[in-house]
Amino acid sequence: MSFDRMIEKIVETQNPTVAGLDPKLAYIPSYILDGAVAKYGKTLEAAAAALLEYNKGLIDALCDIVPAVKPQAAYYEMYGWQGVRTLAETVAYARAKGMFVITDGKRNDIGTTMEAYATAHLGKTDVFGEKTEAFGADALTVNGYLGTDGIKPLLGVCEAEDKGIFVLVKTSNPSSGELQDQKMESGKTVYETMGEFCEHWGETIMGKYGYSGVGAVVGATYPAQLGEMREKAPHTFFLVPGYGAQGGGADDVAPAFDKNGLGAIINSSRGIMCAWQKEKCDEHDYAQAARREAIRMRDEICARIGEIRANG
């Protein structure tokens, strides 16, 4: 019902980061692609099989040092139902390896439809009287801009199934300020107001470490807002994308953490997935290159957190 399981995983691995699994065929070594095409031809089935093999390699290489993965649903939907099957298989594989799985779906709709999304990704679907996990993630990214009735159905599922949600508050993209930075009649910005909603929505699903099961997405590309929101939303755990490929670094993400070095999990997708291409190493070494980048990222961020804690 909260992010306690994720926090415990972060503490166990001493690593407040999440590896994004946003696979594209262009990132996948040719030996994997060739094998899939030899088996299935140039089909969606082949693409989906290649994605799965690539993801499994990454998960195997990361699962003992990185607490969580974040597959972004769009990269799987791009390959039709075959791709969506790979999403489900990726979630199951990562969970079986002990990783906390955040499905990045950014879902949003009216209450009754959100109930269906909540059931699909976090809950159990009623199949002829039998309750079965459909996708089975641990957390889901959602858009809260439809208001409370869109979020409420998720809270019930989070409480019953020990799951969490991350609500978009201040996104990492260049245009995020167009709407999110606007001042409302209250004098507060839109993102600040959404942060207040997160604090409120989370009240009924508080965890033992002071954070609720309602987290917020706040981008690494806006460090000042990260620091502002850390103060204003003290019970809201942050998912922080924008490190690496979007330009964010350790200094930028540092304000996301509380005085105990908790409170945030930093995502890198392309930075980790494409490390082998950046390194220009042998393609068979792609997963170990991802591991090297994940270790570099962890050490850089942990060193920065250590400095902050040392300086009070």
Ligand SMILES: O=C(O)c1cc(=O)[nH]c(=O)n1[C@@H]1O[C@H](COP(=O)(O)O)[C@@H](O)[C@H]1O
């Ligand atoms: O919800 C997200 O994860 C998200 C929110 C946001 O504001 N910005 C953002 O980049 N993301 C996601 O975080 C990932 C960033 O990927 P990289 O830029 O490759 O590290 C992608 O899956 C994005 O969809």
